Amino acid sequence: MNNIDPIHRYRKGARGQDKEPRQRQKPKLGAVAKQVAQQYRRDTLSPVMVSGVMRLIEFAVLLLAGLQLYAGHVGLTTHLFVQYPLIIVGVALVAVLLLELSDCYQMSALRSPLSQVGRIFTIWSGTFALLTVALFFLKISSEFSRFWLGTWYVSGLLLIMVLRLAAAHLFRRWARNGRIERRAVIVGGGKNAESLIRAIEQQPYNDIRICGIFDDRDDTRSPPVVAGYPKLGTVAELIEFARIARIDMMIVSLPITAEARVLALLRQLWVLPIDIRLSAHSNHLHFRPRAYSYIGSVPMLDIFDRPINDWDKVAKRAFDIVFSLIGIAVFSPVMLATAIAIKLDSKGPVLFKQRRHGFNNEEIEVYKFRSMYADQCDPTARKAVTKGDPRVTRVGRFIRRTSIDELPQFFNALFGSLSLVGPRPHAVAAEAHNRLFDEVVDGYFARHRVKPGVTGWAQINGWRGELDTEEKIRKRTEYDLYYIENWSLLFDLKILFLTPIRLLDTENAY
Known part of the structure; x- marks a missing residue:
């Protein structure tokens, strides 16, 4: 996330202010907005992920081609059995790196491989030229098979082109079917929005699909249709729209000079797990080129980035699977003993099972060991468990104090509804002093921009257990937002390994 000071201060102030109790009603989407949102419920393939997978596939193809020719022609018994594989790996890696540096993995290049033939030929030939020069100066060129080298050069070039032609056909079909695209909504109507939309549509190999426009102004100031796209509702309705549709990007089409209005919009919208961009297309105020990101040649100012996205998301999911399996294996005797104790007690x-808020405010079902009497369980958590609560069983008091009741959530993390590390999910009807948590903390739902976790940064800093005061809710939310904005795999690992130590403090757990 970019550190834009006015926005940061505005957001920070909004989180901590006190508010009078109020009844919040979710804005209702209109019929057209609901229909559009339903069309975009299915997840798309990220262009970043697609191009990344393409790099891995081409590296694997070149590597396997070289190894197969080496095994078939040279043989595995050669005295250079170490040097050949090292050279094959090195050549495949250098070729992919050079293709990357030459922008051959941009979606525009992948969709039109014939336009890249000259560049690919030059890079592959240059890689082999570098290899030949290196072998010559190392005075070992005579020991390597020329037939193997020549055959790998020709076959590698042919394989890259055949692979890219097949991939281009697949990518174009995915683009037509809406499987590979970035979905965007425009905030703000009128001439600014029309100019922005026209500019985006003119970009070649455009992967942006505009889903609609949202604007608080009435139809006299903001037309119901702009550049062929309907106005689907207000900014408040956009939040509900984004809970249903899988939106990737929100583009604010307002002048940068309209600071108060831009900040007011961002205060409402930063809770969504999407990229937020401020259009710089029509602005006369210019920044350094590196301050912008681009859709084709259309400049955008990056306000908020979706947290834990693309390859970070893959890495975090792999982390969850590996450590969940380890956790299940390590704690299976404890879980078995707990199950027997609960049955006997x-x-x-x-x-x-309890319904809780998950990623993007969706409801998920979280597993726990039962710690209350069956006829007094509270699935909605409307009444928080307090010290000495008579609803809690004898075994329940022990497993709650030691957090053993949370162990079944390893299975939630394994199956994907939870992450091992993240903001702890709260029950959908959880209250403090008869106020829902999102009524206590403005921007509370920003916790749900990432998948909730079995443990989190707030918990290891002492903010676990009963949320009986508004201050506790604010502090937990503050730590959760810090985690989201500073996430890394090392941070996850730190939290995971500190959790057992912090669990020794049972003061707030009952």
Whole structure:
């Protein structure tokens, strides 16, 4: 996230202010907006992920081609059995790196491979020229098979072109079917929005699909249709729209000089797990080129980036799977003993299921060991568990104090509804002093920009257990937002390994 000071201060102030109790009603989407949102419920393939996978595939193809020719022609018994594989790996890696530096993995290049033939030929030939020069100066060129080298050069070039032609056909079909695109909504109507839309549509190999326009102004100031796209509702309705549709980007089409209005919009919209861009297309105020990102040649100012996206998302999911399996294996005796103790202590099921807020404010079902009497369980968590609560069983008091009741959530993390590390999910009807949590903290739902976790930064800093005061809710939200804005795999690992130590403090757990 870019550190734009006015926005940061505005957001920080909004999080901490006190508010009078109020009844919040979700704005209702119109019929057209609902229909459009339903069309975009399915996830898309990120262009960044697609081009990244293409790099891996081409590296693997070149590597396997070289190894197969080496095994088939030279043989595995040669005295250079170490040097050949090293050279094959090195050549494949250098070729992919040079293709990357030459922008051959941009979606525009992948969709039109014939226009890249000259560049690919030059890069592959240059890679082999570098290899030949290196072997010559190392005085070992005579020891390597020329037939293997020549055959790998020709076959590698042919394989790259055949692969790219097949991939281009697939990518074009995905683009037509809406499988590979970036979905965007425009905030703000009128001439600014029309100019922006026209500019985006004129970009070659454009992967942006504009889903609609949202604007608080009435139809006299903001037409109901702009450049062929309908106005689907207000900014408040956009939040509900983005809960249904899989939106990637929101572009604010307002002048940078309209600072108060831009900040007011961002205060409402930063809770969404999407990229937020401010259009710089029609602005006369110019920044350094590196301050912009671009859709084709259309400049944008990056306000907020979607947290944990693309390859970071893949890495975090792999982290969750690996450590969840380890956790299940390590704690399986404890879980088995807990299940037996619960059955012996009181009647009812071993597991307790509770509806909680998950990623993008969607409801998920979280597993716990049952710690209350079966007929007094509170799935909505409307009444928080307090110290000495008579609803809690004898075994329940122990497993809650030691957090053993949370162990089944390793399965939630394994199956994907939770992450191992993230903001702790709260029950959908959780309250403090008869006020829902999002009524206490403005911007509370920004916690849901990432998948919730079994443990989190707030918990290891002492903010676990009963949320009986508004200050506790604010502090937990503050730590959760810090985690989101500073996420890394090392940060996750730190939190994961500190969790057992912090669990020794059972003061707020009951």
